[in-house]
Amino acid sequence: MAEEEHKLQFAPFHSLADEGFWRRLCSLKLDTLGIDQSPIPITGFYAPCSHAQVSNHLTLLSESLPPECDEQSSLASTVIRGNRNRCPVPGILYNTNTLESFHTLDKQSLLKAEAKKIWDDIQSGKAEEESAVLSRFLLISFADLKKWTFHYWFAFPALVLDPPAKLTDLRPASQCFSLEEAESLKAACNEWRKSTGLLGCFCIALVLFIILATIRPLRDWEDCQSACQKVLFGFYDPCHLPNHPGWPLRNFLALISSRWKVEKISFLCYREERGFPNLDISLLGEALVSVSQAWDDPQFIPNAVGWELNKGKKVSRCITLANSMDPTRLAISAA
Amino acid sequence: MVLSQKLHEAFKGTVERITGPRTVSAFKEKGVLSITEFIIAGDNLVSKCPTWSWSTCGSNSTENEIVTTMDLLAGRDLVSIVGNSKWESGEPSKRKSYLPLEKQYLITRNVPCLRRAASVEEEYEAAGGEVLLDNEDNDGWLATHGKPKETKLDEENLPNMETLDINKNNTIKSIPSYFGGEEEEDIPDIGDYNDPDNLVETDAATLQSTYLVAHEPDDDNILKTRTYDVSITYDKYYQTPRVWLTGYDESRMLLQPELVLEDVSQDHARKTVTIEDHPHLYGKHASVHPCRHGAVMKKIIDVLMSHGVEPQVDKYLFLFLKFMASVIPTIEYDYTMDFDLGSSSH
Structure with a gap:
């Protein structure tokens, strides 16, 4: 795939x-x-x-x-x-x-x-x-x-x-992380859900080196970008399907693409089971988004x-x- | 019980887990909860099972007018069904002043119910059904599974809320007018409104799928997924929690409460599960009647104590929800905890 x-x-x-x-x-x-x-x-x-x-x-x-x-x-x-x-x-x-x-x-x-x-x-x-x-x-x-x-x-x-986004990879998030990374990610998600849990889209800053995942609001994207090895774009995914992300990702990709000009977007479809993060049903995907020139036109x-x-x-x-x-x-x- | 004292405690001590000695003894001796204990147990449920949340009362002034109208029309009968102190006729608000504003009732939404309870029971019987929790009073509570009486469940015949098909095979007789009435023929079929005008949406990035249906890869039967909003209210009269069910069909349309009874253990449907006005929400909802809750909870507590487990009041709702699972076995709400129920557990 x-x-x-x-x-x-x-x-x-x-x-x-x-x-x-x-x-x-x-x-x-x-x-x-x-x-x-x-x-x-x-x-x-x-x-x-x-x-x-x-x-x-x-x-x-x-x-x-x-x-x-x-x-x-x-x-x-x-x-x-x-x-x-x-x-x-x-x-x-x-x-x-x-x-x-x-x-x-x-x-x-x-x-x-x-x-x-x-x-x-x-x-x-x-x-x-x-x-x-x-x-x-x-x-x-x-x-x-x-x-x-x-x-x-x-x-x-x-x-x-x-043109439409191209999917280059999509798999259960559990397959993409080591045990330590997964634990760190889950802990960060839990923390996020408890505190500012109402924001449905967020950045996940992964410092893979010392195995540390932190979740930051979108406005901190630039900080994450400069400070971390890898930035994932996470969102609360209402969808349960194993092969498709849910609808809220669409406008999120539009934002990432048009605001920050990121073309290769790693996203996390955050899903839960019994109220706790479940990386087996959460999906980690990678999409290529390159919007046409027209998007730069302020009137567009x-x-x-x-x-x-x-x-x-x-x-x-x-x-x-x-x-x-x-x-x-x-x-x-x-x- | 001094109500004003309880009231005071409930408002003040919701976060602090104060348990006076007297309330503890009521919980162990009668299986009932004080309001404070309900809040404590609810707080614990919300923290251990985050799919549950406390709900505030969303009602405001105009709701009250509707409620009042309904009181006038239906109040008399409700009083006779549930007892005087249960239905406070003419009460201006659905907000219960004896509960903290922010903690009126507990709710978990979008709980899947992948199978009808009746079909589960058939399998259960075939496997040589057993006693869930013995009840020497033999009054129908949690008795062994008898032959399911109404197991004819033809999915095709489920009434369709949108077209208001009148279900010809409707076995429900208790409220004769529920689906009847000629005026429904005036309601035009929704199919007539297939808008030809201005909606042309073709988009390759929209997943076109019939995925409203739950996929069970290893099963030939494609299962339709009903979902439930399960709420727990505090029943002041019986001093126990009370479970309410609001059902939605596979296309997320409100299920008539009568159809909710298909998801209730058939031993309980229409006996202990009744359809009544929800104390906090609009409309009629199916509810497990709490008249025996205290006694059953007392038995569960006794079983625990006989196994040397000291029951704690903040775990009440876990036990309670486990008990409720015998009434609504296919509604997969969350009540997990590492708690050994002893020999009576399955």
Whole structure:
């Protein structure tokens, strides 16, 4: 595999919105928004894959939506609290008033607009401070409050590398390190997860000579670069597949490539089992990325993809909560 | 038990592991936990099994209005099901004031459930099923595995949340209106919305795969992966933890709680596992009813003590989750620890 170069393919990100999210959206729509269709800033949560057979998702909960207006006063102090199992990611929600307008939303432009934000954050350096912006997402929805039914569609905008990244190596991380190196890496990962565990992308500085791995935030890349033998780019990989890295690597590669002009990128798909780093399911890969000249043009915005498929099809999803929200049904079931 | 004292302790001593002698004796004698002990045991679970986290209450004012509406509509019945002090009817918030704000309940998300419990039980029986934990009261708790009554599990027939197919083979009768109702016919099929308009996305770097399905290379059966959010709340009335299950199907759509019962040991489905309002989350969720938790935990503690193991209250949830695994055997939540249960362990 090491010799053979082939196109790097990324496993798409997936969404999961819990009942609380839709309930909150309902009340927000009824009590605060009314017919206002302005986009709403929301927060999604994700965590590294924590089981060899199941990928993790971007999860929306009731607290993903902004607080109600009567709490606006405390808004400034309201910080979305994440934890190691819930790394917050910024997103935006376009909730329409009718099903028709939901279907006629210009999905391509909406996606492009979000991709531009990601691109701008990469160019401005914000993404290095706050790597969560690389995983920015988009949600469009129509909430049918009469039927307690919600039509929705997620997108995870990814900047398309042109030409595509080539994968030169990808294997379980456990095969790439000596026992001591692996131990040092795991210890560093554990430490990272405990302390600043909310940043999903990071640099791993490997000083192989004295077998020491340290994890640093992205902004320290240059220091790592000069001080270490090897720098790996690590990210929380929600994907469980043994042969593919997950979606968040896409924009990360775009950042590494366009900001730091690194062409040969060593990356670590950080995955866990039972909440601890597992190097057998974590992947270590090497990709060759050489983007075209156009990327240097300040006006240039890379193409973007990322609408979530529904069972392999390009259709929206629909959930009905009538069973738990319709007062008539509740009354009948309670009788 | 002086509540205000407990309350005070819970708020103040969440990090410090204070265990008053009196609470210790309640844990050993009755298998129950005080609120402080619940926090201590929860802290220990979170630190040993990091897939678990404490959850704050995400509720705010508008949630309360919905809850109130539901109280009015469903409250009366809930009271009769779970007992007066359990459901505090008309309580304005889902936030429990007797628990610290930051530690309202424990949750682990995206827990895989690769097989249906019923199919596991068939294998288990074929292998000559055995008693999990003997119960002399013979009241159905943890009894030997009887013949599974409803093992007809045709994956094809699982109702599809998105199209709201009404499951013709639905054996669920307890809530007749659950899937019924003519108005559902108004809900258009999602297939109609195959947007022709503006979504053309072709990208060679996107993995095109049906990998939503768990791959088991050595198995011909391609398994569909349900996942669960498993939460543990503190049940004030029974003074024990209580497990709640929120299921998602293989395409990450909310599972109707009725379908969650397929992932519950069939001896417990509908008897000890009931579908109720979650004390902290929205909607109806399946839950292992805690009325016998204290007694069973007491037995486990007795077994430990008879083997010379001194049970510690901060390990309560590990024992508890091991016990829960007999009710929900296929939901692979994390409760590992190097703890010898003695002869009763498997």
